[in-house]
Amino acid sequence: MTTPYDRVAYPTTIFAQTNPERLAVLARLAGLDPVPPEESRILEIGGGNCVNLIAMAAMWPGCDAHGFDLSANAIARGQEIAAASGLGNVTLAVEDICEAHHRYPAGSFDYVIAHGVYAWVPEHVRAATMRLAAHVLSDRGVAFISYNAMPGGHVRMIMREMLLDAIGEIDDPEQRIAAVRDFLEDYALPRDGDEPLARTLRLQAANMLLRPDAVLFHDELGPCFYPQRLLDVAAEAHANGLVFLTDAGRNRQMDGFLPEGADLPEDPEAAVLMAASRDDYASLRYFRQSLFVKQEPDRVVDAMRIADTWMSTRVRRQADGTFLHGEDVISIADDALADALARVAAMYPHRVPLNTVTDDPTLLRVILQLYTEWYVNLHPGPAPFPAKPGDKPCSGALVRGMLTLGETTLCTLDHGVLKVEQPELRALLMAADGTRTLAEIAALATGIPPEDTLAALTASCGKALMQG
Numbered sequence: 463m464t465t466p467y468d469r470v471a472y473p474t475t476i477f478a479q480t481n482p483e484r485l486a487v488l489a490r491l492a493g494l495d496p497v498p499p500e501e502s503r504i505l506e507i508g509g510g511n512c513v514n515l516i517a518m519a520a521m522w523p524g525c526d527a528h529g530f531d532l533s534a535n536a537i538a539r540g541q542e543i544a545a546a547s548g549l550g551n552v553t554l555a556v557e558d559i560c561e562a563h564h565r566y567p568a569g570s571f572d573y574v575i576a577h578g579v580y581a582w583v584p585e586h587v588r589a590a591t592m593r594l595a596a597h598v599l600s601d602r603g604v605a606f607i608s609y610n611a612m613p614g615g616h617v618r619m620i621m622r623e624m625l626l627d628a629i630g631e632i633d634d635p636e637q638r639i640a641a642v643r644d645f646l647e648d649y650a651l652p653r654d655g656d657e658p659l660a661r662t663l664r665l666q667a668a669n670m671l672l673r674p675d676a677v678l679f680h681d682e683l684g685p686c687f688y689p690q691r692l693l694d695v696a697a698e699a700h701a702n703g704l705v706f707l708t709d710a711g712r713n714r715q716m717d718g719f720l721p722e723g724a725d726l727p728e729d730p731e732a733a734v735l736m737a738a739s740r741d742d743y744a745s746l747r748y749f750r751q752s753l754f755v756k757q758e759p760d761r762v763v764d765a766m767r768i769a770d771t772w773m774s775t776r777v778r779r780q781a782d783g784t785f786l787h788g789e790d791v792i793s794i795a796d797d798a799l800a801d802a803l804a805r806v807a808a809m810y811p812h813r814v815p816l817n818t819v820t821d822d823p824t825l826l827r828v829i830l831q832l833y834t835e836w837y838v839n840l841h842p843g844p845a846p847f848p849a850k851p852g853d854k855p856c857s858g859a860l861v862r863g864m865l866t867l868g869e870t871t872l873c874t875l876d877h878g879v880l881k882v883e884q885p886e887l888r889a890l891l892m893a894a895d896g897t898r899t900l901a902e903i904a905a906l907a908t909g910i911p912p913e914d915t916l917a918a919l920t921a922s923c924g925k926a927l928m929q930g
């Protein structure tokens with residue numbers, strides 16, 4: 463069967479918010495006992511080429527990663543990447559969500575990820591997605607399900623209706639995309655007397671023009687587009703025996719929790735869901751990344767539960783003592799914490815045990831807040847990549863696999879992507895395959911001066927490109 467995703471490949475990439483480390487930390491915050499990601503079983507549902515999952519398999523050789531998609535082309539590409547990388551712990555299959563329960567036994571996965579699937583499939587497939595997640599999830603497991611959400615979805619629906627009218631009967635993907643761009647370019651222009659809602663839609667049109675063609679082709683214009691209400695998704699999860707844990711998105715990670723010291727309402731899950739849903743309407747939310755579990759979470763937040771995690775951060779301290787994260791400016795009132803943050807940031811992407819930073823509950827609360835805002839990362843354990851190259855330096859298996867396939871945008875061992883522009887560095891990463899000593903690598907004609915080889919490999923460790 464040829465699917466729309468066979469006709470135009472979806473530009474699947476890494477989605478940091480799906481990373482089992484994030485899911486594990488949030489489960490621990492709720493007093494649960496998630497399986498350490500490095501020894502877990504992970505399933506990605508409708509993962510496209512599943513590169514998001516393959517990158518996890520590369521990070522944790524001890525995990526068992528499975529992924530599937532209906533698109534044979536997407537899975538073939540994923541299999542090509544996994545094979546070129548020699549990863550033995552990832553298995554990809556062409557499979558239908560509605561049939562997948564035959565392939566995967568009950569309780570067989572500790573982390574289940576369905577990113578960008580739930581709101582883009584027909585009703586019966588959506589129901590099967592939740593059923594499958596509940597079927598395969600282990601008792602200690604965490605499921606991640608993202609979807610276009612209401613009420614922002616209403617705005618997207620308006621765009622979709624207009625665009626589908628503009629496209630009419632055009633079937634050819636290139637012509638479809640061209641017609642959409644033509645329409646959006648005109649629609650995005652402000653008109654005299656625009657009402658606030660029209661202004662919002664024009665802004666949305668302008669944003670859509672920034673998207674890659676394939677995203678434009680699939681996201682609003684695919685055959686299925688059904689934004690969901692959080693309360694409906696949670697009810698569907700409940701009907702399948704799953705409990706809402708929280709949301710994995712930026713500034714949403716506390717959605718499943720009640721403030722410290724709060725009285726426990728009669729139905730804590732219903733209370734947090736109702737508050738989160740109200741907030742969706744207040745802020746016109748259009749995307750959600752809901753987490754579900756099988757065990758009852760402890761809803762009252764307790765910052766002490768992050769005390770045994772590890773921290774990393776890419777904030778940058780400025781001359782005036784504030785920190786920058788992207789364009790956000792962050793002030794930290796506590797000097798000792800500010801110094802500690804600067805110290806941890808200098809080691810990025812490496813991690814430090816949080817208990818070496820502080821055990822003060824007040825400061826742990828501040829760090830939890832920074833984590834919620836995605837200014838710091840918390841991890842269940844140390845980084846799966848070294849700070850310095852080993853005796854026989856070894857770049858990541860997936861790094862080399864992607865280079866072999868001619869890719870220059872590489873998946874890193876901290877579940878990110880990095881474009882490596884310099885051919886000499888790419889040659890060096892290929893040469894560092896774990897079979898040669900530093901001197902032997904330096905003697906090869908990589909284009910990196912021999913005397914700079916160690917520095918270049920150490921810098922590559924600092925970019926999470928090396929596994930040893």
Ligand SMILES: C[S@@+](CC[C@H](N)C(=O)[O-])C[C@H]1O[C@@H](n2cnc3c(N)ncnc32)[C@H](O)[C@@H]1O
Pocket residue numbers: 465467472473474475507508509510511530531532533536557558559560576577578579582583587680
């Ligand atoms: C919007 S794409 C998202 C892909 C990937 N998860 C990502 O976020 O980049 C939706 C994916 O769901 C897959 N899909 C749709 N219906 C499916 C089904 N019945 N069984 C398996 N996969 C399906 C599509 O082939 C496509 O790869």
